Amino acid sequence: MGVIMKVTYFPGCTLKNKARDLDEYGRKSAEVLGITLEEPKAWQCCGGVFTTANDEIATKLSSVRLLRSAKDADQPLVTVCSACHNVVKQTNHAMKNDIVFRDRVNRYMAEETPYNGETTVYHYLELLRDVVGFSNVAMAVKKPLAGKKIGAYYGCLLLRPGKVLGMDDPENPRIIEDLIVALGGEPVIYARRNECCGGYVSAESPALAEKNSGKVIDNAAAAGAEMLVTACPLCKYNLEKYSSKLPIVYFTEILAEALGIKEEVNE
Amino acid sequence: MQRIGVFVCWCGSNIAGTVDVHAVAEALKTESGVVFSTDYQYMCSQAGQDIIKNAIHEHSLTGIVVCSCSPRMHEATFRKTAAAAGLNPYMVEIANIREQCSWIHKDMLSGTEKAIILGKAAVAKVNLNAPLTPGQSTVTKRALVIGGGIAGIQTALDIADAGFPVDIVEKKPTIGGKMAQLDKTFPTLDCAACILTPKMVDAAQNENIRIYSYSEVTEVGGYVGNFDVTIKRKARYVKEDICTGCGLCTEKCPQKKVPNEFNLGMDNRRAIYIPFAQAVPKVATIDADYCTMLKTGKCGVCAKVCTAGAIDYNAKDEFVKEKYGAIVVATGYNPISMEKFDEFAYSQSKDVITSLEFERLTNAAGPTSGKLLRPSDGEHPHKIVFVQCVGSRCENCAEKGKEYCSKICCMYTAKHAMLIRDKYPDTDVYVFYIDVRTPGKAFDEFYRRAVEEYGVHYIKGMVGKVVPEGKKLLVQASDLINGKQLHIDADLVVLAAAIEPDKSARPLATMLTASMDTNDFFTEAHPKLRPVESPTAGVFLSGCCQGPKDIPETVSQASAAASKVIGLLVKDHLTGNPCIAQSNELMCNGCSSCERVCPYGAITYEEKEFRMPDRTTKLRRVASVNPAVCQGCGACTVACPSGAMDLNGFKNNQIMAEVDAICKM
Numbered sequence: 001m002g003v004i005m006k007v008t009y010f011p012g013c014t015l016k017n018k019a020r021d022l023d024e025y026g027r028k029s030a031e032v033l034g035i036t037l038e039e040p041k042a043w044q045c046c047g048g049v050f051t052t053a054n055d056e057i058a059t060k061l062s063s064v065r066l067l068r069s070a071k072d073a074d075q076p077l078v079t080v081c082s083a084c085h086n087v088v089k090q091t092n093h094a095m096k097n098d099i100v101f102r103d104r105v106n107r108y109m110a111e112e113t114p115y116n117g118e119t120t121v122y123h124y125l126e127l128l129r130d131v132v133g134f135s136n137v138a139m140a141v142k143k144p145l146a147g148k149k150i151g152a153y154y155g156c157l158l159l160r161p162g163k164v165l166g167m168d169d170p171e172n173p174r175i176i177e178d179l180i181v182a183l184g185g186e187p188v189i190y191a192r193r194n195e196c197c198g199g200y201v202s203a204e205s206p207a208l209a210e211k212n213s214g215k216v217i218d219n220a221a222a223a224g225a226e227m228l229v230t231a232c233p234l235c236k237y238n239l240e241k242y243s244s245k246l247p248i249v250y251f252t253e254i255l256a257e258a259l260g261i262k263e264e265v266n267e
Numbered sequence: 268m269q270r271i272g273v274f275v276c277w278c279g280s281n282i283a284g285t286v287d288v289h290a291v292a293e294a295l296k297t298e299s300g301v302v303f304s305t306d307y308q309y310m311c312s313q314a315g316q317d318i319i320k321n322a323i324h325e326h327s328l329t330g331i332v333v334c335s336c337s338p339r340m341h342e343a344t345f346r347k348t349a350a351a352a353g354l355n356p357y358m359v360e361i362a363n364i365r366e367q368c369s370w371i372h373k374d375m376l377s378g379t380e381k382a383i384i385l386g387k388a389a390v391a392k393v394n395l396n397a398p399l400t401p402g403q404s405t406v407t408k409r410a411l412v413i414g415g416g417i418a419g420i421q422t423a424l425d426i427a428d429a430g431f432p433v434d435i436v437e438k439k440p441t442i443g444g445k446m447a448q449l450d451k452t453f454p455t456l457d458c459a460a461c462i463l464t465p466k467m468v469d470a471a472q473n474e475n476i477r478i479y480s481y482s483e484v485t486e487v488g489g490y491v492g493n494f495d496v497t498i499k500r501k502a503r504y505v506k507e508d509i510c511t512g513c514g515l516c517t518e519k520c521p522q523k524k525v526p527n528e529f530n531l532g533m534d535n536r537r538a539i540y541i542p543f544a545q546a547v548p549k550v551a552t553i554d555a556d557y558c559t560m561l562k563t564g565k566c567g568v569c570a571k572v573c574t575a576g577a578i579d580y581n582a583k584d585e586f587v588k589e590k591y592g593a594i595v596v597a598t599g600y601n602p603i604s605m606e607k608f609d610e611f612a613y614s615q616s617k618d619v620i621t622s623l624e625f626e627r628l629t630n631a632a633g634p635t636s637g638k639l640l641r642p643s644d645g646e647h648p649h650k651i652v653f654v655q656c657v658g659s660r661c662e663n664c665a666e667k668g669k670e671y672c673s674k675i676c677c678m679y680t681a682k683h684a685m686l687i688r689d690k691y692p693d694t695d696v697y698v699f700y701i702d703v704r705t706p707g708k709a710f711d712e713f714y715r716r717a718v719e720e721y722g723v724h725y726i727k728g729m730v731g732k733v734v735p736e737g738k739k740l741l742v743q744a745s746d747l748i749n750g751k752q753l754h755i756d757a758d759l760v761v762l763a764a765a766i767e768p769d770k771s772a773r774p775l776a777t778m779l780t781a782s783m784d785t786n787d788f789f790t791e792a793h794p795k796l797r798p799v800e801s802p803t804a805g806v807f808l809s810g811c812c813q814g815p816k817d818i819p820e821t822v823s824q825a826s827a828a829a830s831k832v833i834g835l836l837v838k839d840h841l842t843g844n845p846c847i848a849q850s851n852e853l854m855c856n857g858c859s860s861c862e863r864v865c866p867y868g869a870i871t872y873e874e875k876e877f878r879m880p881d882r883t884t885k886l887r888r889v890a891s892v893n894p895a896v897c898q899g900c901g902a903c904t905v906a907c908p909s910g911a912m913d914l915n916g917f918k919n920n921q922i923m924a925e926v927d928a929i930c931k932m
Contacts, residue, residue, distance in 0.1 A: 171610040191734035
């Protein structure tokens with residue numbers, strides 16, 4: 001497949017540490033699918049959490065700088081971590097639509113030209129669906145997942161708030177299931193696929209996170225899933241920590257596996 | 268030269284509030300042809316009309332301009348006034364200075380200026396008006412009712428009782444519609460079948476009613492009083508007139524695994540089937556998608572067992588052409604698909620069902636013979652959760668639900684809850700609602716009984732999630748009044764799915780040139796004052812095709828539609844619209860442009876002899892308009908490249924004069 005598009009790629013902190021798999025499988029797969037991921041030279045943390053406090057701009061500035069660098073490169077911005085995607089896309093939405101917030105940020109940054117939310121932000125999954133196309137992904141598959149029963153685990157952050165992220169219906173998502181089908185697997189729909197794993201609560205109250213994560217995995221296993229895929233490093237951490245019932249992998253891993261490049265990445 | 272009178276209406280303060288009506292009357296006095304100009308508070312009132320009549324006599328008026336509301340509102344009124352004073356009604360023009368002027372302007376100065384311009388345009392047109400005389404057409408004294416549910420049946424019965432023949436076209440093998448699937452009916456709890464099936468039998472036995480079951484309307488032509496309709500009679504592979512409905516074939520058919528749509532797929536039927544015991548007509552139908560004989564040519568069991576010899580594997584679809592004077596649309600509704608509401612786990616658990624499925628589960632003729640049993644394991648459920656407004660009142664979710672209230676769900680859910688508590692007092696029933704809406708006769712009392720006498724737990728709040736776990740359904744919901752989150756381990760969850768118009772409605776509307784709203788409900792001619800007529804003449808609306816309705820309301824509308832049809836069919840002649848197209852044969856070059864754009868098929872071509880300047884004759888092809896079919900839409904006048912086609916009442920020179928009058932300002 002030739003080069004379809006060059007994009008600015010933001011891995012984020014976690015993907016350089018705990019979630020190397022998510023990053024590396026993603027990079028290699030993008031290459032195969034004709035997407036060139038260009039990492040900005042200097043990037044900072046996305047901000048970690050999108051605060052909804054109206055007077056808070058400090059934690060969002062690094063995201064704005066990132067969005068601006070994509071605008072300067074005249075490229076869409078692609079992220080893959082659920083949390084980074086959430087923060088960057090919400091910040092971009094605010095820069096585009098919240099005039100008071102935008103003006104304050106622009107005054108503070110004091111750049112020559114203001115940033116007004118011009119950059120298009122894609123989650124890696126959206127890139128696959130909307131730019132590459134799942135049908136083209138299916139055509140690039142070398143080693144189909146051969147009917148493996150896979151549960152998509154969305155968690156709470158990937159799709160919400162639904163109207164701002166505009167990625168999929170948060171209550172009835174299809175995007176990961178459609179990818180699983182494209183890769184030759186069999187998606188398993190289970191009720192708790194969009195419930196929270198416990199998130200950061202695991203630091204404060206491990207018992208609560210254990211309860212949440214356990215419910216998700218039990219529900220998926222009861223529905224017949226043989227493995228779960230996720231886009232979120234924190235989800236993977238919690239699910240793995242509190243249950244060993246099912247293997248949990250990043251969606252980029254099954255993508256690389258189906259594209260026949262998994263071993264290459266691991267060499 | 269015309270002698271024109273101008274009458275400016277105040278419409279109370281509706282117009283006079285933003286338009287200086289005296290100034291308008293004064294300004295129009297000096298327009299060419301105007302000999303009289305005045306204003307009055309309510310021109311449409313008796314006193315106002317008298318002013319017009321007197322002025323016609325006193326000033327020998329030949330044309331009239333009324334500056335008032337939209338012509339949709341009172342054009343007919345003022346035409347009648349003119350006619351009563353001996354003036355041709357088509358010499359009246361309305362300048363709409365209310366909807367298009369006073370209501371949308373806030374400033375008196377600009378409002379007045381615009382009203383004067385609109386008045387001048389109307390005066391310019393009347394100067395070129397000519398008297399028009401409408402033609403007359405005959406009325407075919409037979410009505411067509413499309414859809415054989417309770418709406419269609421009631422309409423047909425009423426029309427037939429008045430002595431007019433009427434045909435019901437029903438796409439399913441039997442009439443009866445949704446009501447035939449229901450168990451009990453609110454608010455009186457009488458059994459649906461007991462009150463519906465006698466009406467079905469009445470319809471079948473009435474000599475004025477002909478039922479085309481398993482049939483669809485495929486083509487509609489013509490116009491009010493004279494519709495030409497093509498009906499497709501789908502091949503049912505059973506001779507309707509010979510089949511006795513004994514049901515032997517349906518017992519012997521070896522193809523037993525066909526999902527039974529009458530029970531919403533909760534059990535199976537055979538490939539040859541009679542939908543239910545009281546079906547009308549009680550005739551078997553072969554389902555071609557499942558019949559082994561039709562698919563492979565090997566079987567023939569039904570033909571062997573049929574003592575009447577009614578089976579005909581070679582049957583083909585037949586097309587019947589009929590003429591009708593009036594058409595009633597009664598195409599009904601369906602619950603929406605639950606596919607996109609997976610938070611309620613409809614696709615994940617058999618024990619999450621819709622309310623219509625619940626009706627079949629409690630119906631004595633249903634798959635469980637009326638015993639309330641869980642579809643998954645046949646056990647009796649002890650805790651049941653009803654979720655209201657699933658897909659109804661769904662803001663900004665056009666891709667999955669509906670913005671409107673489906674209207675019937677509050678009452679049928681109260682009915683379901685009450686029936687459960689009555690039959691199985693050991694069962695706990697929860698109903699989650701946004702609002703409880705019970706505005707009907709004896710409706711609120713009914714709902715109160717469910718709460719107060721039957722102890723149904725009504726909880727204001729919505730269900731957020733249903734998780735199937737083991738044999739239970741874990742329901743997570745909010746209780747808004749107590750500000751609490753609730754977790755209920757239910758055995759059965761019932762979803763009150765929104766209702767939507769039947770899918771056949773949209774193509775039918777296109778055939779009928781009848782308008783629909785964005786939700787595919789048929790639009791009525793006036794939402795308050797003409798609720799059972801479509802804006803298309805001769806097309807009437809009955810039941811849920813026009814909007815969500817319960818049975819009492821549907822039956823009322825069905826009878827109302829019938830009375831409108833009867834009012835049309837008793838007439839021997841209809842007065843047409845004289846504002847129709849006319850071709851100037853001397854200018855027509857026979858190019859067929861007009862024929863191609865005419866949506867009504869009103870234009871044909873004929874060869875005509877013309878005398879040439881050198882006294883020879885020449886045969887030329889020219890357009891000819893059928894005045895009975897032309898609806899006066901004007902498409903041909905725009906398409907005609909040589910300017911031969913013109914629309915009476917809206918002639919090209921009249922329109923241009925209006926435009927000139929506006930541009931002169």
